[in-house]
Amino acid sequence: MSASKTDHLSRLCIHTITTKPWDIEEAAREYSRSGVAGISVWREALEGRNVRQTGQMLRDAGLTVVSCVRGGFFPAAAKNDRRAAIDDNLKLIDEAAELGAPLLVLVCGAVPGLALNESRKQIKDGIAAILPHAEACGIKLGIEPLHPMYADSRSAINTLKQANDMVAELASDHIGVVHDVYHLWWDPDLKSETLRCGEGGNLLAFHVCDWKTPTEDLLLDRGLMGEGCINIKQIRNWVESTGYNGFIEVEIFSSKYWAMDQNEFLTMIIEAYLSHV
């Protein structure tokens, strides 16, 4: 997954959700024209499209398809719903393969009122159930630990240590971790667990954005790199000290930025990437 371009943007990847107002065709054109090297594709961006052709369209635009986002959401109170989640993830693995993405990002899931320990067990069982298909398709699965403020309904995996532990238990070269500064920056064990993750060869992706003060919305107020308090350069340094040389992915959910002209926003992303990452 090392970047092929050699210029200053050769490791920059952008998630389609970051420029949500653009459809994937426009995103591909504009990323490519701006010199962005990689694209991570949100499932919603593929709706109504032939996935294989869309993957080809992205490669024809000169982009590397970095990951498919996002599977997971394994826990559920009812067994049928857990089975449905597994089926959905199996389809997503196929979709990632058709798209030509080497990685499926997993937001593991949580259900309000379901005990966290039970959710964690169901997550592990869910991943174990889809892992053989991922191996067969050559798709890696990336557990993305989410910020503890999402422990109610999005993920019961909230620290890098939990993700590293789960990867160790699942023991496959097709399972690893997605490291996102937004979710992890506060963690007192971030350095040691980042080294553990990377040195173990399990750091599959690196996501950046920033934490704004104040943060006005739990979901849709992420900051552009440099706009907040995360020491992204230091975290990148830890990540790369382990040998990681893959893409650096900008993933920003922001009502504010989605309301802007997306070409102006793309220019800002590139400037922020060059100055603050």
Added chain:
Amino acid sequence: MSASKTDHLSRLCIHTITTKPWDIEEAAREYSRSGVAGISVWREALEGRNVRQTGQMLRDAGLTVVSCVRGGFFPAAAKNDRRAAIDDNLKLIDEAAELGAPLLVLVCGAVPGLALNESRKQIKDGIAAILPHAEACGIKLGIEPLHPMYADSRSAINTLKQANDMVAELASDHIGVVHDVYHLWWDPDLKSETLRCGEGGNLLAFHVCDWKTPTEDLLLDRGLMGEGCINIKQIRNWVESTGYNGFIEVEIFSSKYWAMDQNEFLTMIIEAYLSHV
């Protein structure tokens, strides 16, 4: 700090901020009339009042003064500001003593852009600087770990483990931990660190409320117990398995509840306490 009343509300304490629209005199009257046994006093509620007389007023109303909230906020980029924070905390210790509160709750502080490790060092130095005065005044200091979503500007101490570690380093019988389910419920180490805290005699206070799904504001959308996803009974069970028999304190910041009739809200608090704690 064990409760003196023997009825079903004998361990219920409410923070003045929970019923923010009431001044402390009205809060004291209404808590007392409803059978609430304890009150934790926010600094703002004392503004313009004689602190000693206010403490007496609370005791005359039959209330136990459980804690004074809140000191801390030690980290700062400039040395002068750190010195000012220490001076402010020394005054707060005096205030707690005048009020007759045995405990000063510390929200330790964080500054956007100041490295978390540096903030943590400054927090420890700050507490060490005020600890002798707390000991001399017979006031305990309680480190309250705050949810990681407050790591930017409110506290760089975001897990119970961090608080326990800091208490161990400071090594005084006048320093301990304030355990709040809202901040800690998501933590995979919550059980073991709760036992460590309580069995070491360091669990000084226990705060309850609930985490709503969705949570619409990072600060002012806490839920009433039973309204969210926190398994409060289980956490209480862990807390009490260590021998803790002090007050159970309701601390809710909520624009929604502050907009209600506060007598109705107080009735709801008591019902929620009896049903869901």
